Amino acid sequence: MHDIYNFVVGPLAWFGWGVFILGAIYKLVYAYNKFITKDATSAHYMSWKFGLRSIGAWLIPFFTTGWKNNPLVTAVTFVFHICLILVPIFLSAHAILWQQFFGIEFFWTLPDNVADIMTLLVIAACVFFAVRRLAYPRVKFITEAKDWWVLLLVVSPFITGYLAYHQIFNYQFMIVLHVITGLAWLALIPFSRLSHMLFALFTRAYIGSEFGGVRKVKDW
Amino acid sequence: MKESKFDRKIDDIGLKEGIAKLTPEKIQQTFQKFMDSEAGAKLRVYHETCVRCGMCSEACHFFVSHDGDPSYSPVGKVTQTMNVLINKKGRVDAEFVYKCAQIAYTECNLCRRCMHYCPLGIDTGYIMSMVRRFCHLLGVTPQYIQDTAHSHSATFNQMWVKDDEWPDALLWQEEEARDEFPNLRIPLDVVGADIMYSVIGPEPKFRTQLIYQAAAILHEAGVNWTMPSLPGWDNSDMAMYTGDFEMMGRLKRAHFECAQNLKVKKVVMGECGHAFRSVYDMGNRWCGWDNYPVEVVHSIEFFAYLLRTGMIKMKTKFPGPVTIHDPCNIIRGRGLMDELRFVAHEIAEEVIEMTPNREYNYCCCAGGGVINCGPPFKNVRVKGNKAKAIQLRGVKEKGVSTVISPCHNCHGGLEDIIHGYELGMDLKFLGDIIYEHMEKTKAVE
Amino acid sequence: MNKLYTCIACAAIATLLCFLPAISQEDVMTIGGPDAFYGFTDPQRPVVMFTHTQHMDLEMIDGSCLPCHHDGRDEEGNFTEGDMVPCKDCHDEAAKGEMSLLNAYHKQCIDCHEQAEAGPITCGECHVKTEFYGMPLGNDENQGESQE
Numbered sequence: 001m002h003d004i005y006n007f008v009v010g011p012l013a014w015f016g017w018g019v020f021i022l023g024a025i026y027k028l029v030y031a032y033n034k035f036i037t038k039d040a041t042s043a044h045y046m047s048w049k050f051g052l053r054s055i056g057a058w059l060i061p062f063f064t065t066g067w068k069n070n071p072l073v074t075a076v077t078f079v080f081h082i083c084l085i086l087v088p089i090f091l092s093a094h095a096i097l098w099q100q101f102f103g104i105e106f107f108w109t110l111p112d113n114v115a116d117i118m119t120l121l122v123i124a125a126c127v128f129f130a131v132r133r134l135a136y137p138r139v140k141f142i143t144e145a146k147d148w149w150v151l152l153l154v155v156s157p158f159i160t161g162y163l164a165y166h167q168i169f170n171y172q173f174m175i176v177l178h179v180i181t182g183l184a185w186l187a188l189i190p191f192s193r194l195s196h197m198l199f200a201l202f203t204r205a206y207i208g209s210e211f212g213g214v215r216k217v218k219d220w
Numbered sequence: 221m222k223e224s225k226f227d228r229k230i231d232d233i234g235l236k237e238g239i240a241k242l243t244p245e246k247i248q249q250t251f252q253k254f255m256d257s258e259a260g261a262k263l264r265v266y267h268e269t270c271v272r273c274g275m276c277s278e279a280c281h282f283f284v285s286h287d288g289d290p291s292y293s294p295v296g297k298v299t300q301t302m303n304v305l306i307n308k309k310g311r312v313d314a315e316f317v318y319k320c321a322q323i324a325y326t327e328c329n330l331c332r333r334c335m336h337y338c339p340l341g342i343d344t345g346y347i348m349s350m351v352r353r354f355c356h357l358l359g360v361t362p363q364y365i366q367d368t369a370h371s372h373s374a375t376f377n378q379m380w381v382k383d384d385e386w387p388d389a390l391l392w393q394e395e396e397a398r399d400e401f402p403n404l405r406i407p408l409d410v411v412g413a414d415i416m417y418s419v420i421g422p423e424p425k426f427r428t429q430l431i432y433q434a435a436a437i438l439h440e441a442g443v444n445w446t447m448p449s450l451p452g453w454d455n456s457d458m459a460m461y462t463g464d465f466e467m468m469g470r471l472k473r474a475h476f477e478c479a480q481n482l483k484v485k486k487v488v489m490g491e492c493g494h495a496f497r498s499v500y501d502m503g504n505r506w507c508g509w510d511n512y513p514v515e516v517v518h519s520i521e522f523f524a525y526l527l528r529t530g531m532i533k534m535k536t537k538f539p540g541p542v543t544i545h546d547p548c549n550i551i552r553g554r555g556l557m558d559e560l561r562f563v564a565h566e567i568a569e570e571v572i573e574m575t576p577n578r579e580y581n582y583c584c585c586a587g588g589g590v591i592n593c594g595p596p597f598k599n600v601r602v603k604g605n606k607a608k609a610i611q612l613r614g615v616k617e618k619g620v621s622t623v624i625s626p627c628h629n630c631h632g633g634l635e636d637i638i639h640g641y642e643l644g645m646d647l648k649f650l651g652d653i654i655y656e657h658m659e660k661t662k663a664v665e
Numbered sequence: 666m667n668k669l670y671t672c673i674a675c676a677a678i679a680t681l682l683c684f685l686p687a688i689s690q691e692d693v694m695t696i697g698g699p700d701a702f703y704g705f706t707d708p709q710r711p712v713v714m715f716t717h718t719q720h721m722d723l724e725m726i727d728g729s730c731l732p733c734h735h736d737g738r739d740e741e742g743n744f745t746e747g748d749m750v751p752c753k754d755c756h757d758e759a760a761k762g763e764m765s766l767l768n769a770y771h772k773q774c775i776d777c778h779e780q781a782e783a784g785p786i787t788c789g790e791c792h793v794k795t796e797f798y799g800m801p802l803g804n805d806e807n808q809g810e811s812q813e
């Protein structure tokens with residue numbers, strides 16, 4: 001089992017991170033090139049001021065028209081995304097691995113019991129999204145198979161992480177599974193719907209610039 | 221990917237004959253070429269980035285009016301069209317292209333209300349206009365709007381107005397107006413005038429009264445103005461809505477060349493929404509201009525200016541409460557909501573607002589070329605905008621029976637809604653009221 | 666008189682108790698927990714069981730006290746032998762960085778286990794949980810120790 005563990009946290013981890021980072025760079029560079037060549041007439045209107053203004057407005061829960069009109073989704077999605085980003089970065093178990101492999105010391109980590117609750121919140125949010133996809137016609141209609149895969153992909157490191165942390169079922173198997181799902185999570189970010197993580201800031205910045213600069217109205 | 225069934229197909233001869241000429245190879249090759257040569261980062265990134273959360277649904281009057289039918293939501297429309305095209309790399313049949321065209325041309329007004337709702341800033345209006353572009357490339361366009369686009373190509377105006385009919389119409393209105401204002405002229409081709417006044421094709425064809433009113437206001441205000449007698453006078457642009465961007469570019473060039481030949485300082489345009497969009501948003505981009513080469517002033521701004529400077533004074537105000545329908549191309553498109561309110565309050569005794577209003581207004585459902593798709597699709601517009609009818613009924617109950625809207629398309633659309641839902645309300649342009657109630661110092665008693 | 670005996674007996678027991686860990690190292694040491702002898706009075710994770718003799722008997726240790734009981738490094742970077750004191754005497758629990766007690770344990774244990782290709786290397790193999798909100802999990806508290 002340790003051989004497998006060492007493989008997944010060694011070569012496979014390099015591979016996963018590599019795909020994530022190189023893939024993200026590739027995606028962003030490709031999109032940037034297309035943007036300034038094919039969409040030059042849009043790129044021209046990019047503005048720091050309006051772009052940042054738009055990003056800022058949409059980072060505030062319940063501030064924009066979209067958030068206000070979907071209060072439940074808003075609450076859930078903010079909790080979901082905050083936990084989703086903070087937990088993997090500031091989890092003490094992860095920090096210890098950074099220390100172990102690269103000698104990188106974290107200035108702060110999440111207390112384990114807090115991280116544990118945040119993990120449950122992420123899982124609960126995913127259940128909420130799933131129920132929504134099944135039960136809410138407007139979401140059901142637009143749901144494709146890949147939306148389900150993405151949801152499964154997103155939740156799986158949290159489920160396996162939770163089970164591993166609590167040592168439910170076979171721990172060693174679970175931790176290996178956790179690392180594999182975690183790496184898949186990372187590696188697929190550039191190549192699935194999760195790429196919204198890479199593009200969200202830019203799509204917002206553009207539409208903010210267009211609304212602020214050309215249309216002279218708010219985009220929220 | 222599941223294929224949702226489409227049970228609201230409407231017979232249109234343009235679409236029918238358009239798809240009759242298609243083969244799967246042609247569709248696929250055209251799509252490939254479209255993706256390679258025209259579609260850029262925006263379309264691709266929007267396609268990848270949309271997380272299918274459905275938060276945009278409620279933004280769309282079509283969705284609201286059909287009691288939450290998800291096939292009318294912004295993302296629902298994208299899912300049924302561009303999404304499938306991209307996922308299948310254009311390997312779709314002709315019938316599918318029909319569906320795409322019907323959705324893109326007649327079930328989306330490109331009003332961009334959904335932009336206030338999407339957390340990721342996915343521009344559904346843009347995606348739908350790209351679907352239209354693709355349908356145009358395949359020659360699958362609704363008959364009526366294609367006819368206006370043909371007219372644009374042949375005559376450089378939207379309504380097949382012949383070269384001699386145009387100055388005729390102007391002279392006729394001048395003559396009519398001189399009964400009221402003895403010294404009134406509609407100055408043709410005056411080089412070096414301050415202002416070129418431009419209108420849309422339908423004005424000389426169906427609404428000549430508007431030219432009369434505009435002439436009266438400009439005359440009363442003592443503005444140094446002119447109108448061009450040659451093609452290029454029409455500022456409207458249906459080619460923009462069919463997806464015929466090449467023609468859109470030629471139209472804009474012709475229009476601005478007109479203005480530049482006359483060496484005017486500004487173009488003032490009539491109360492029209494889409495024509496405005498074509499100069500600040502779409503036509504200019506296609507031509508590679510940051511903005512219009514000659515400043516274009518919308519009637520709203522111009523009236524606000526005339527009222528502020530006192531060049532026009534109101535003798536009376538419009539009696540009784542009015543409400544304002546904000547045309548998206550001017551308000552959500554160009555932020556003129558405060559100017560519009562300034563003018564409305566100057567000219568009417570009382571303004572009762574509908575909600576949502578200003579840049580959050582519901583579209584009239586005629587815009588984006590939908591009304592120009594003609595009678596086959598009239599019901600789509602009327603049924604698709606119950607939301608507006610409910611809004612109007614709301615203010616009607618507060619005693620409003622007059623709706624101000626400074627956009628021709630909105631008038632067309634709202635008229636059908638008012639009839640369709642038996643609301644019994646009147647529609648007014650700002651110019652109607654100003655002409656009616658201003659001080660006419662230069663008129664005969 | 667009785668009083669004196671009692672005192673002596675107490676002292677003897679106390680002394681014995683104090684030295685017990687040092688002289689009879691086959692006892693399982695518990696790292697973490699209220700007695701605080703090896704640090705971490707209030708640990709976030711389950712306490713860790715450590716059997717001293719089992720480690721001393723290993724071939725790679727071979728009765729020596731290094732690499733665990735070290736005190737700085739020589740020119741070649743190898744540990745020099747240090748006093749037989751608990752790690753926490755030098756590695757401060759509250760400290761940050763490489764010298765922290767947390768890192769000392771993790772580094773010393775995991776590195777050695779990796780080298781030896783034996784012994785626990787993942788979190789849960791040392792920090793063994795036995796119950797999940799009151800439900801027994803069937804994990805053996807000392808399972809980390811028996812791992813090869």
Ligand code: HEM
Pocket residue numbers: 009013084087088091093094097112115116119157158161162163164165166175178179181182183185186787788789
């Ligand atoms: C290189 C990849 C990764 C490695 C090596 C790794 C390693 C670990 C380890 C060792 C634990 C501790 C398990 C325990 O306490 O016994 C853990 C827990 C956890 N990890 Fe990861 N992980 C990785 C990626 C991820 C990713 C990408 C995510 C989330 C997106 C994630 C989320 C979690 C969560 C939620 C827990 C459990 C926290 C709790 O319930 O308290 N991990 N991980």
Ligand code: HEM
Pocket residue numbers: 073076077081084129130150151154185189194196197198200201271272273339340
């Ligand atoms: C860092 C920048 C990110 C931004 C700005 C962002 C933004 C958003 C927004 C606005 C939504 C739509 C609201 C909703 O339905 O919940 C969304 C949905 C979602 N996000 Fe993110 N996100 C980010 C990162 C991530 C990451 C890193 C992941 C996971 C890897 C992720 C996973 C998801 C999922 C799965 C959904 C869809 C939930 C559903 O099925 O409806 N997001 N995101």
Ligand code: SF4
Pocket residue numbers: 279280281282293294297327328329330331332333334335344345348583
């Ligand atoms: S009609 Fe307006 S709100 Fe509806 S999808 Fe089109 S642009 Fe969006």
Ligand code: SF4
Pocket residue numbers: 269270271272273274275276277294295337338339340341342344
């Ligand atoms: S367009 Fe925006 S709001 Fe609509 S489903 Fe996609 S991400 Fe959500």
Ligand code: SF4
Pocket residue numbers: 329330331493494546547548549550582583584585586587588627628629630633
């Ligand atoms: S017709 Fe009027 S309301 Fe409708 S899209 Fe145009 S400007 Fe907007």
